[in-house]
Amino acid sequence: MDVLLFTKMLSDKQINDLKRMQYKYSVSDVSEFIALLKSTMYKCLPLRDFSGKALVYLDNITRVNLSSVKLLLSPQINENSFSVKAMEDEIHSTLTIENIASSRDSIRRILGGYAPLNENENSIYGIKRGLEFIADLDHKITEANLHKLYQTSVGEYLDENDKLLPTHTYRHDDVFIVGNKVEQQGLHHSKLPEYMGELIEFINQKDDIHDLVKAAVIHFYIAYLHPFFDGNGRTARLVHLWYLVQQGYSSALYVPFSSYINDSRKDYYKAYSLIEQNANISGMIDITPFLSYFIENIYNKLSLERSQSDTLQIYKNLLSEGRITEKERDLWNFVLSVYGVNEFSTKQLERDFRNAAYATVRSFVLKFETLGLLFGQKYANKVKYRVR
Structure with missing residues (x-):
């Protein structure tokens, strides 16, 4: 092939869709x-497709923005193991992706x-328990702990027909994964222990794959193998977060990844479909x-x-300089945990915090606005604030 044509095809925006590439070229x-x-x-992964061939990907078009790495590595000032607001968003989004009803009030x-009062709230409670499980750094990623995570977050709340047998780790x-048509059959159940064992080994081995890319590989592979009758998507997203936490990305617990996925859900499922479609043309599973x-x-x-990460650094400096009182520290931690980047009023903060007079709350908000840590937006005769 002519080198100019090769480089043109390599830089084509449609490179992830081989069918379109065939129409565009030949x-x-x-x-x-x-x-x-x-x-x-192609870079080969130590993970296999259903026929035993190695999965591959193109390293040159899967580069991660370094500011994303910085954000996820930034230590959080808040002492909670998981932001309450991030947990609420993560639970709501991961269940919405699976078309499981969940109200914010119930969460x-x-x-x-x-x-929990009903089946839907059982699903909420399960994901809450799963997030708490992966937030514990002592819970290393092993096959036994993966089974425990699945049972804790999903398995215990399924219908009897979808539950794992008592002596089985996998289905x-x-x-079959069914949409409008059968799109994929999961790996044959007899091969699951072997393939999942290889996945656990891959997760724990040292390699030159960027951590954020490797987390996405793990996410894909769990959904691809479909090791359980139900809850594979929820489990894949939890393990994605779990891996990042284990690699030291402490702020992963403050980012509701599933809310980003839910906002682009159509493209999320399209990526899986493209991989299957491309495999029919190339004869390999390219997860690019x-x-x-x-x-x-x-x-x-x-x-x-990133700007919020910079705000946290400013706060950390002010704290070390002794310019933040103990009550202000408690109020700030509360704002981060409960409101996240959402707006709140002084009255709302006083009501929710419950341990400070209105004058104290108002003084805190005005001081932190002056320091550049909070931003106030006026709405008619009301002002609402959010973390800058």
């Missing part, structure tokens, strides 16, 4: 292009320590479409939150 050009990628550019009730029968989706729609979007 079937023979795409065949030659794939052959060159196989021999010169707040469960997060407030109340027992004991075959499963999924990695590209995650980098563009989730990781790179995190760079927009």
